[in-house]
Amino acid sequence: MPTxxxxxxxxxxxxxxxxxxxxxxxxxxKSDYLRKLSNKTGRNTILYFSGFxxxxxxxxxxxxxxxxxxxxxxxxGLDKRKGLDLILHTPGGDLPATEQIIxxxxxxxxxxxxxxxxxxxxxxxxxxAVSCKSVVMGKxxxxxxxxxxxxxxxxxxxxxxxxxxxxxxxxxxxxxxxWQAILSKLTPTFLTLCSQADEFADELTEKILADKDINNEVxxxxxxxxxxxxxxxxxxRHIDRDKCKExxxxxxxxxxxxxxxxxxxxxxxxxxxLAEKTSASKIVENNIGGCYVRHSQxxxxxxxxMQR
Numbered sequence: 429m430p431t432x433x434x435x436x437x438x439x440x441x442x443x444x445x446x447x448x449x450x451x452x453x454x455x456x457x458k459s460d461y462l463r464k465l466s467n468k469t470g471r472n473t474i475l476y477f478s479g480f481x482x483x484x485x486x487x488x489x490x491x492x493x494x495x496x497x498x499x500x501x502x503x504x505g506l507d508k509r510k511g512l513d514l515i516l517h518t519p520g521g522d523l524p525a526t527e528q529i530i531x532x533x534x535x536x537x538x539x540x541x542x543x544x545x546x547x548x549x550x551x552x553x554x555x556x557a558v559s560c561k562s563v564v565m566g567k568x569x570x571x572x573x574x575x576x577x578x579x580x581x582x583x584x585x586x587x588x589x590x591x592x593x594x595x596x597x598x599x600x601x602x603x604x605x606x607w608q609a610i611l612s613k614l615t616p617t618f619l620t621l622c623s624q625a626d627e628f629a630d631e632l633t634e635k636i637l638a639d640k641d642i643n644n645e646v647x648x649x650x651x652x653x654x655x656x657x658x659x660x661x662x663x664x665r666h667i668d669r670d671k672c673k674e675x676x677x678x679x680x681x682x683x684x685x686x687x688x689x690x691x692x693x694x695x696x697x698x699x700x701x702l703a704e705k706t707s708a709s710k711i712v713e714n715n716i717g718g719c720y721v722r723h724s725q726x727x728x729x730x731x732x733x734m735q736r
Contacts, residue, residue: 430457432697439701451706458698459713465691466715471513471542472506473715474499475695478518479703481548488709488722491521491552495529498712498720503536505716511540514560515695520551523576523625527632530559539639544682545569546696551577551663558654558677559636566682566689570666574633575657576625583622583629584657590619629655646676 430438435454443450458475466473476498480489506512512533520526533541543549543557544564550572557563557571565571576583593607633655637647653659653667653675660667673679682689702708710722 430694430697432700435694435697436701447705451702454698454701454705458695458702459717459719461691461695461698462713462715465513465688465695468687468691469513471511472508472537473513473515474502475515475699475711475713476518477515477696477699477703477711479699479709479711480519482700482703483709483724486709486724488724489519491518491525491529491556493522493525493528494722495525495712496532498710498722499529499532501720502712502714502718504718506714508537511542512537513542513544513564514556515544515546515692516549516553516557517545517547517696517699518549518553520549520553520555520572520574523552523629523632526552526555530556530632530636534559534639542680544692545571546692548572548666554654554667555632555636558650559639561640562678562680563672564680564682564688564692565669565672566693567669569682570668571654571672572667573657573660573663573665574629574654575660575663576622576629577663578618578622578625581622582657582663583626586619586622587626642676649676 435457439450439453442453462473462475476495478489483489514533539561541560542562542564543560545557546566547568548570549557550570551574554571555574558574563571578586590611593611596603597607633651637650640647642650653671657663667675669679669681682692699711702711707723708721709724711719712721713719
C-alpha cells in the first residue's frame, strides 16, 4: 500500500520543482484507484471526502444542501443496478441536508449501499453510514454519535439539565437562586429548539433503522450508542469498529481483504494530500470520471480526473 509519505515523495520526485505536476499526479492516482475499487467489487463507487482535518471550519467542509448537486453529478451515468460503495470521510453537518441525501441515495440504488470508512465519519456522516446496509471499517476507522447539537451545545444534555433544575427546586426551594443564575443565560426558545431538534433526530433515526433487517432490541441498542449521549458523553467520541459491532451494525473488516484495504487507504491518502496542498475543501468523485470539488476562498485549481 502506498502510504501518505510514499505518495507524497513520489509526487514531489515526478514534479521536478513544479507543484502543479505533483498535484496532478496525486489527483490522477486517486482517480485510478477509484476505478480499481469498482473493478474489484463490481459495484459503483462514490467518494465523499471533506478536508475538515486540514481546513478551517466552514460551510464548505460540512454536509450541506450543496451536496445534493455533488451527488447528482456523480450518480449520473452509473449503472444503479450494481449498488453503491460510498467512501465517507466527514465531520457531519446539517441534519435536514443529511435526511435528503439518505433518501436520495437509497432511492437511486434501491437501498443497496455499503459505507466505507477509511478514517472518520462523525455526527451526520455517521448517520449516513448507519443508514447503509453494511459498513466497511478498519482498525483505524471510527464513527461518531449523532445526537443533535444546537450552537455547539448538546440538546439532550441541555434538556436533562433543565429537568434537573425543576427537580432540584422542587426538592430544595433554596436552590432556586442558583438555577436562576444558570438558566438566565439561555436565550428565548432555546429549550424548545433543543426539544424539536432532538425529536427530529429521533424521527430520522427511527426511519433509517426501519429499513434494516434487525429486531427491536438491536435497534434500541444502536439508538443508545449513536443517538443518545448518555453512553457517548461527548459528541466528538470516536466509536471504533468493535464498538460498532457490539452496537449491532453489520460491520465488514476492511483488513480481512488486504487488496481492498490497500485501495481504500490509497484513495484516502491521496485526498489528505490534496486537502493539505490545494484549496480543495470537499471532493465528491465516482469511478467513471464524474467529479465535484468545492474550494476554499484562495483559488488553487485541482484538475478534474482524466476520462478513460
